[in-house]
Amino acid sequence: MEVEAGLITVKPVSWRVEHNMAGLGNLSVVEYHSHGIDVFDVKSCSGVENAFYPQHIVTLIKRPFVFNANWEGHHFQKPWHKGSVVFIPAESTLTHQANKPYDETVIRLKHELFVRAASDHVDFSQIDFAMRDVTSFGTWKFGIGLAAVVMDESYREWPLLVESASVTLTLALIRELSPHSTTAFKEVKSALSGFRRKRVLGYIDDNIHRQISLTELAAVANLSHYHFARKFKNKMGMTPLQYLADRRVEMAKRLLRTTSDSLVEISMACGFASQSHFGTVFKKVTGTTPASYRFSAT
Template sequence: MTQGQFLPTKGAADSKWLVTQQWGPLGLLDCRQTCAVEDDEEPWVYTTEHTLGLFLSPRPLWISHRQASRSYTGFYNRGDLLITPVNTTLVTQSEGVVEMVQIRLQDAFLRQVAAETLGQNEDRVELMQAFQTRDPQIEAIARMLQAELRQAAAGSRLYVDSLANVLAVHLLRQHATARSPLPTYPGGLPPRQLRQVLDYLDAHLATEITLATLAELVDISPFHFSRLFKQSLGVSPYQYLLQQRIERAKRLLKQTDQPITTIALACGFNSHSHLGRKFRQLTGMTPKTFRLS
């Protein structure tokens, strides 16, 4: 296995890959490999991260797990989830072709979200172990992160930050030993704060923007900021940012003769092709076609 760009061999029964990405407090591993049962399996333990393993193999896969004092042996199906809390030793044996996405979420980030978003005592945050469980929301988030990884698109940090916050809150509400209701903040952002955020976004379209940076502008948690922003404008911060970048690209395409690659970089995209994908997604045409229309 090699680590790097995602380049599986289509149609090959023995194709395999392993690619990783780290976005702030959230890491992702996307892999496909052939496993054989071995007598002595190395134990795994993450001392700073919780791990969520989503199994995506098309055929059921025989797996034997041991987490601390608990164990499980059986067949994992596509969509089954393994949750391993921080500082929990995991020993795994399997036989066959395993295809999976593993999310790693920093424990410090989860505790911060617990305190800022749910008002929990961060020292009492503890996730529960889980073998072969199902969680449609975690599966959806994992697949969105996998798609983002495979596209290798820069300029999407705000999108990933939003997913990380949603994932953390979901874990705290559904998979923690102590659960708290989610506070509600009706009405959206106050007009002054909303204007402040929109002005910041407009001034920084060409740069990487994080959810934490936007939340700090109005002094609230990133998760609540996302919810209030969407209540105010009807779209998420990432969707709004993408719309504004495309609008700027439209103006530059019509009003200047700059190369499309130059326009892409000026609007926060990392390449001509990255702009092209997002431009077609929102307008139904390519930048070149739009310029000539």
């Protein structure tokens, strides 16, 4: 057990770990972990003392308070409102006291995510990694969205969705952190050409039996995460996640019609995380269950 950023971090045995902090008033923390993203839902926090942040921290304020803080030799006294978003950079230390207990959602992001998100789209040298108010419509909405995805157990079988949400939040943060945000973002002229599109679609078909990440698909296209996702949707009329789901369902329909394989075997062959995941996606796309489809096709 170790203390980090005012939270007691316990190595999780599952995706969700809950703590009631003995000796720290009514402070309680629930940890959620999904595909490299960590989320902490914190209630009744009153401050931290020499909290070291090894990774970037995004804090979504849910209950207003005023804090007195010292961050890397800089003193702050600032009121935070419900809906405020605070960025604390990696490898820094913070001490602060609040005038009253407050609630927050904390998202921990690796620096590599910022590097990948900014690739060939942002002038990385213009990003000012410092503790600051990064409140905007995008950072709040995208932060709440990513936290909701990670905190909802039903989305744990959708790694591409978690990854896409984390990249979207990171880009919104980069725009706020850059002092020249209107000029730092560069127009990328390379498109998802016919050759690149064919290569990506072929890669999906060749690897459809396993989990495929947005990182892999962007690398195959030789484009950044954000640029690839945007160009793919423009060209295909759907997101990479939607296309992947449709291809898996088409493969499952063929196997349901032509084989006697069990639903578990078909779900594994088509790259679904589980039979329940298979059933949920299949019904969403076709309007019927796999069993009903097989019965009607015979």
